[in-house]
Amino acid sequence: MWADLKRDLRYALRLFGKNPGFTFIAVSTLALGIGVTTAIFSLVDHILLRPLRYPQSDRLVTLVQSYPQLGLDTWRLSPADFALYRDQSTAFQSLAAYWVTGVNLTGVETPERLVASRVTAGFFKVFEINPQLGRTFLSGEDTPGKTNVCVLSYGFWVRHFNRDPGAIGQVMTLNNVGVQVIGVMPQGFEFPGPTTELWIPLELNAQASHPYFLTGVGRLKPNMTQQTAQAETTHEIWAASLQNPHLVGRNQPLPRGADMKTLVVSLKDAIVGKSATALVVLQSAVAFILLIACANIANLLLSRTAVRGREVALRCALGGTPARVIRQLLTESVLLGVLGGIPAVLLAWVIVRALSRMPIASIPRLDEAGIDPMVLLFAFGVSLATGILIGAVPSIQIVRFGLRNALNSAQRGSSARSGGWTKALLVGGQIALCLILLIAAGLVLKSFRQMIAVRPGFEPDKVLTMLLPVTDRRYPSPPQILEFYRDLRGELSTIPGVKNVSFTSNIPFSGEEESDGYIVKGHEPAPGTEPGQAQLQTISQGYFQSMGISVLAGRGFDKTDQPNTPRVAIVDNILADKYWKNGGALGQQIRTTGDDAWMTIVGVVSGVKDQSLAQDMKPHLYLPHSQDPELRMYLVVRTGGDPLAAASAVRSRIKALDPEVPVYAVRPLTGVIGETLNRQKMIDGLLTVFTFLALILAAIGIYGVTSVYVTSRTREFGIRMAVGARNRDVLSSVIKQALLFISSGIAAGLIGAFVLTKFIASLLYNVSQTDPVVFTLLPLFLGLVAVAACYWPAHRAAKTDPVVALRYE
DSSP states (O other): OHHHHHHHHHHHHHHHHHOHHHHHHHHHHHHHHHHHHHHHHHHHIIIIISOOSSTTGGGEEEEEEEEGGGTEEEEOBOHHHHHHHHHHOSSEEEEEEEEEEEEEEESSSSOEEEEEEEEOTTHHHHHTOOOSEEOOOOTTTTSTTOOOEEEEOHHHHHHHHTTOGGGTTOEEEETTEEEEEEEEOOTTOOTTOTTOOEEEEOOOOTTOOOOOOBEEEEEEOTTOOHHHHHHHHHHHHHHHHHHOTTSSSTTSOOOTTOOOEEEEEEHHHHHHGGGHHHHHHHHHHHHHHHHHHHHHHHHHHHHHHHHTHHHHHHHHHTTOOHHHHHHHHHHHHHHHHHHHHHHHHHHHHHHHHHHHTSOOTTSTTGGGOOOOHHHHHHHHHHHHHHHHHHHHHHHHHHHHHHHHHHHHHHHHTOGGGTTHHHHHHHHHHHHHHHHHHHHHHHHHHHHHHHHHTSOOSSOOTTEEEEEEEOOTTTOOSHHHHHHHHHHHHHHHHTSTTEEEEEEESOOTTSSOOOEEEEEETTOOOOTTSOOEEEEEEEEOTTHHHHHTOOEEEEOOOOTTOOTTSOOEEEEEHHHHHHHOTTSOOTTOEEEETTOOOOEEEEEEEOOOOOSOTTSOOOOEEEEETTTSOOSEEEEEEEESSOGGGGHHHHHHHHHHHOTTSOOEEEEEHHHHHHHTTHHHHHHHHHHHHHHHHHHHHHHHHHHHHHHHHHHHTHHHHHHHHHTTOOHHHHHHHHHHHHHHHHHHHHHHHHHHHHHHGGGGGGGOSSOOTTOHHHHHHHHHHHHHHHHHHHHHHHHHHHTOOHHHHHTOO
């Protein structure tokens, strides 16, 4: 058998060498199909299939709370909640909590804003990862007076200390406080995110039942399940609320019927869950491309097998068995697959490298993707499977027709017509697969178009945003805070091209949000029911003008709103319409559940989307910065032109006012919104490219089969034209034959699309998965492309010279 295999391989190589055009087309087509399939598999493998890069990562979980009665599906933990779980739960081997924030690095030439994670002392113990240098936090270093230490990420250590081991023991000034470096984590450890630059102990107050800002992360004990841990922690929170109703529940007693529970979710699912559907859709799309490519090559091999009918017949006549002939044909096709797999790996490497370098923060673990032994093994397996797949149909044809038919076919000189229906079925399958992919891409693209056409409730063009992380060490009192921001607003307003300057506690689409319960006087919630929830936002005078938010009634905040004047608030029309359908919100009293002071509503503004264009608008409650001053604020500058053109001048004025305030996250507001669409843009872009490739491959397949069909009937066409047939009769005959498998392919594709598009429903916004426009126009478009592809061979047939045709073969 090995000797036969060597002979078959040598013969196949000689055969490919004698037909370089066929070999190039086949290898290139297969390389394209195998390459994109391997590239997307690399993403699926590294992001979805592989465990996280931590020891026994299947036991790692994250903890949040769910409180549907407050409209909160995922609600973070309070320090009291976490302390309760840590001290009483028996389900966890280790448990920690973290909070992603930022710190100012000063005492250097240019102050910086660093992404830091404040963590409890047992944080690194959960992951069982040892530091590369130094140590991690000791027990008790998350208590008051002992938190002035930090652990650096590998990237920050390289960037700021140039891999100097002497970094251990050095003191950095963070938020105007000296903090000693005690350790450096190894490369690759970045939890909770790739932007994390250092970890600082979280000063935990175990009695604090508010605010809810912590996320729990734990390692389950061996043989402990997530369901058991969730039941235990949910029971603990209930027990605590019954003993002390103010311990949990936003400082409000929990009603006994409240459906509140703790969600214990696999850490891997929490990280990659939102990307799963998109990656599976992309993997399915490239699988369709590979199948279309296989159908193309199978058709080419069918045509060559028919042309080689005399050779096959002669081999059988000289004693070769059908099994031996089939083995040789399969050897040739498998070799084609392997030859296609070699450049496919290079193509996959290029695609993966390009994708992994894209700044798409919404796709986790993207930087881990690469071409490694597992991916190479997959590519080799796909190459072998592809070779068998493209060689199976020609082999079946040999068995089906047998020696006698092969000899007869060779004698008649019409061998090219053998297996015609098989070729037509393969092309019909190509059309069906292409149409399914085309409709899926059409739905996703239409959804994206619908999404970007959504008006978010404000005007993001020509708006510059940046974060000003002012610290209480520099500005310890409210008057000092207000003076800094007042002076800064005055300075920035004098910059040429600046139309308006304001400040806000958060900007739309920044990923930050602060929600709280609210109570409207005269509409207090009944006993046992929960208050409404609204997005809280502290803003300065001029914010609505800077953002282009319409004031529908009343006024915005102005100079009359001072710390010593009655407290005021502004609501959006989403909240106002809930209580006052026909107006009447002005002058009403409102307060948050965390504050007993009532505020008078002085204005109603239009609602805005601030987390996702695909989400409904949520109620907003705006508070004046002058009455509730916050340190860390976003700067919002409306300009008359390109917002980035004003960035340099804005930086200079801030530095002149206070050189120790770092300027962070300088972005146009359109860029902030665009970053939330990066994942959708990547999916749309890849689907568009894959659909275009599928369309080209399908068109090539239709053209090739029609050309072979025309070639096989050349003599017939010559005779028909010699006895009086017109050119259009021959053209019509070929087009009708092509339309048969085109229409059957489109019909099969429509059925498949109706069934399969339900799996992409989660990727669609404001578009039905059976959208009639997409399901009507795209089949027509594919039909036109298919007819155009078969028209040129049909046109060539209609121009057949009867004299030449009668001498054919």
